[in-house]
Amino acid sequence: MKTIETDVVVIGGGATGAGILRDCALRGIKAILVERDDIANGTTGRNHGLLHSGARYAVTDSHSAKECIKENRILKNIASHCVEKTDGLFLTLPEDDYSFQQTFIQACAEAGIETENLTRNQALKLEPNANPEMLGAVRVPDGTLDPFRLTSANILDAVEHGAKLMNYTRVTSLVIEQGEVRGVNCLDMKTGQPVTLRSRQVVNAAGIWGQQIAEYADLSIKMFPAKGSLLIMDYRINSMVLNRCRKPADADILVPGDTISLIGTTSRKVPYEDIDNIKVDSDEIDILIREGEKLAPILGQSRVLRAYCGVRPLISVDGDESGRNISRGIVIRNHAETDSLPGLVTVAGGKLMTYRLMAEMTTDVVSKNLELKTCCTTAETKLPGASPSKKTAATSISVPINASARYRHGERADQFLKDDALSKAVICECEMITRGEIEYAIEQLNAHSLVDLRRRTRLGMGPCQGEVCACRAADVLQTTLKKQGRETNIAEDLNEFLQSRWKGVLPVLWGDALREADFTYWTYQGLLGASSLEAFSRTKINPDTVSPKISLETEV
């Protein structure tokens, strides 16, 4: 059996795991991250992508609010290509209690969050698509944060500092020797081969799935899963983050994320056994649209592109029934101290916004356990992509290609924005992704499949949901992998990609989304006869008993 030695194994490829991997690498600690699927495929990739200012928590949870505003300022510096400084508005609508605004402003001030009180007209001038019936608004330094890009940039930096990513590697058990955790046993999900990673420390950063990891060591960490559903609009219907100026409730945040807008979320308790099988319910969709229209009335007339849901990884600390009032605080357990099980550290709770802080705190514990004296530099060191570009684009590269590539990859776009016809060929027309960018994502960012490419580039995330680009990208993937001597069943991969797109469209199948689906169905089945292919007809996935891996594909 294959065995690999390292200092630290990090379980879980979400933002937190990636942040820990990077933090270890920057401190000179050898580390490997194992992820059963792909990076940012769990809760990390299934939220608003909101760069909180902390204002949302100011009234109810001032500790979180303070953490948020601190990390907000750090991320604007170290991850500038993952962040858009849009600012946000907290709207008071006629149905809301206007006096809450003063409480809110006061709480923000206490947390150190700058606010600006705006009249209705001032707010409409800044965000013309906000509800004109608002009574007033408060401006706060909210922004947007792309979770895929953020995770990928952390991994990239870690790898460039000697760390290793093993995605599609599932932990099957912990290696426990003489009452000490000494590594993990895994299964390579692509080849089916077992592999053992031996290490001095194992970090359980698997989020909601961390409960299962803990169970491998007979430890009990009780998670409190709450499902949140969101809708993706076809285009950016607002340019500032819109919130309701009231206590947090359902569907009251509208975030402009890259080319789209997101409305969410709902909050529904789900049994832990169901976390891999959650679905967006049709009544949730109706709530999201009803509430979303109150923030920006045009939402009701715009095409909904997809629906998706994620599970909040909250740790149950009291008997709260809704899952909304549970502390979002960071929980770190050094099992050497709490359970007399050295070698294992669990990190849970927190939120995307505080991933870096969680990573810092966790790595501090790991470092202490390893008896090293290191210090964290992640708050100052820019992520790859966040530095200014030294090159100017070749004039033959069109404006939208250049601007889109730089928007997504920052200065790293220099590596693939080349002046040759083949590399600047546009593969995904909705999101302006070139062949060069796709090759870069396969070669530099560990993409193995079309779905992986989507997370690293936005392939297939536009209005056509992959109709135009799926076959084109499959061709690039097949050719590039072949060059690297890697084999893949490309037809199967194409099927999985189309199916993963379909999962998100299915709950919102009306209007133009249905027209689009009708067109895609006509093209892939009527014109290309896809389903008669063995790779498509083979019922690898039974839709009625969804396997965990596939259910996870209900994502952005």
Place this chain on the structure above:
Amino acid sequence: MKFDSLIIGGGLAGLVCGIRCAQAGLKTGIVSRGESGLAFSSGTIDLLGMDQQQKLLSDPFAGIEKLLFELPEHPYGKVGLTAIRDALSWFQTLSCEMKIPYTHRKDEKNQNRITALGALRPTYLSPATMTHLPIAGSLPDLRRVAVVNIEGFRDFQPELACHNLKCLPEFTDIEVISISLKLPDEFISNRDTNAMRSVELSRQLDNDTTISLLAEKLKIAVGKADLVLMPSVLSQTYGAERLAQLSKLSGLRISELATLPPSLPGLRLSERLQQHFHRLGGLMISGDKVQSGTIEQGKIQSILTHGNGQMALNAEQVVLASGSFMSGGLVADRHCIREHIFNLDVNTQSPRTEWANQKFLNGKAHAFASFGVVTDPHMRAVKDGKTIGNLYCIGSVLGHAQPVEEGSAGGIAISTGWAAAENIIRKISTNKENRHVR
């Protein structure tokens, strides 16, 4: 403005119906909002490729006979087998007149079209530019097949097609290779092949010099092959002629594959049909769309278009050929499916959670594909349970078919379009005679 017959929708069904009416000397108009599904179609005419149990059909007519028994409300049920045969033979004659001949196998069986993805799909009528495989049995004359692309052309993936063809049981003993041909820049007006779609590339290839060069390159790159499969990029107007030229010059048997949209074989058919309609004196109202109609005494009295509120269009007989969702004939909101021009009765009241399958592509039809308007046995529309006497519905706006899965879109368009036209011609001539007698 007054018409004898006015058709809403300029896709295959609408054009067939319009041409047949114009042939009979009726003053015929077609209101067409944009290009139709033909622009994304294979260019072949499917009749019935699969039965209701998703089994491949070798004999489409036997299949239709069975279908009429199992599912009498199917659009074919309103036309009947004899009329379907008449319509197809009329269409074949028309295709010859339009100089884009469509033929079927001598034994009137289905044939397998090779798709650009390297899959097989049953079809019936085919233009001369494509070579098809028999539905059953081995392929004795094929030993080596070459899949060829023009280097840089994004909308055809030879490696992917090659991979899939090799997986087909029919191709077990056949060698399949993929080749990419680079054309020198000066032969394609220094254009970048990586930025072109099929139609754009075809404009660069549509001349004798480039075809000769292509033939030379093809000969060298392919060597010996029993069949060369190429994306359909040769010419938008003279596809068959250019393909024959290339075959002759290279000495190779070449078949074209309809690519990802836009699809040239479909566009060619659409263009020829439109030209023919114009030549017959048909009036095409493009750039506008029908907004509503007034219905009185069980008849459509007049039609209003979106862009022209000043003059209603009047016609003795009206035909609804507005297509399904993609073309906008049917619309869906969060709660229901509607036919939005006349608000006709549709064949479903199901909630949106029942409109489609969990799996996108696995050979099972999505429910939404079978939604459509309800008609009387003569294909006349029904609103609030009452027949509208002068409104015929044809093509994919009709319900109860599964055009994509059963492979029947072309056959339904042609047979319902033709049959409605025949009804209209009969009615109008009777009316004229009656007026004459009086």
Place this chain on the structure above:
Amino acid sequence: MSVNLALLDTTFDMCIKCTVCTTKCPVAEIQPDYPGPKQSGPDGERWRMKGEDFYDEALKYCTNCKRCEVACPSGVEIGSIIQKAKARSGRHKPKIRDYILSHTDLMGKVATPVAPIVNMVTKIKPVRVLMDKILDIDGRPSLPTYSWQTFRQWFKKEAPDQSVFKRQITFYHGCYINSNDTTVGKDLVSVLNAMNIGVQLLKKEKCCGVPLIANGFMDKAQSNAKLNTEQFREALEGDSECVISTSSSCSMTIRDEYHSLLEVDNRELVNRIFFFNTFLVKEFEKGNLPDMKPVNIKIAYHSPCHLIRVGGVVFTLEILRRIPGVELHMLDQRCCGQAGTYGFKKENYDTSQAIGAPIFDQIDSINPDYVVTDCEACKMQVESSTNYKVLHPLSVLARALGVSK
């Protein structure tokens, strides 16, 4: 960037990426630097919401012929999306040349008093070379000639005769008829008089705005739209049944684009603003159809892009078919390449000629007595690029009625 969506054309939301618009764009066919209607229109609009950095100056190549809109099965107003984006973000500032070419009413005012001189001068080779060098107005196409007497001046003498008719309409003549070629205006008056309808003019009128929109003078276009709409309202509150225009581009603009593109609300008036062909067909069908004599001419009919866009070609055909002795040949529905002022510009001349080439060849092969079209820009292009004379359908009708001027 904050874009007020209520003021924006959000039809791009309906685009299903079917790509069919790209097969019909006459500019993309010829000009490789133009990214085509899909990328420039609905695709681009989504990125442009992210900021000005995503605006591509190559949008300037769009002629706003609107063939993409006709092809679109989804109702996306691709041409309008592109025009609005140009107006919002275009860094390409209009040149003095664009000012001259687009301010057609102002130029007419300046030129008509000295028309013979202007006409002569703009035909002189060295002058054209200078215009070409200094103004980037291409030296090859013939520029519009100016009439020595404006249509309005001519009409002053006619006006008293018009009041004898019980039925009255108001004629929006536009710039070309007023300053360049008054024939079509005079023919309209004769034809309508033959149908017992009197003609009035608006108290004042401005250019409809179509060349201003194409050249990026959106503010000016909007102020013209406001003035014209006020004038229409006033005329229609008086004894005029309706307003009639004889130019397909003016007609599309004053009817459709004032509201959809220039944000001037004219919705309550739209149904009383007619392109001549719709009005005539309506009258004919009501029985107001004067006797016609056979004209015995062979004509090749070219459908202007903007008439196709509004679905109006059939009504012109209906008129032509009712004229005895017309041998009608339909030219393929392609753009002639002129697209208003586009073909006059030096940087566009070759593109413009290449776009029109198939039409010119087809005309040659038909060899008609006349080419007939409803648009003055198409007329200029065809007359400049072929040896055929171009008539307006009204002029053919006037001949048949024996009232031709």
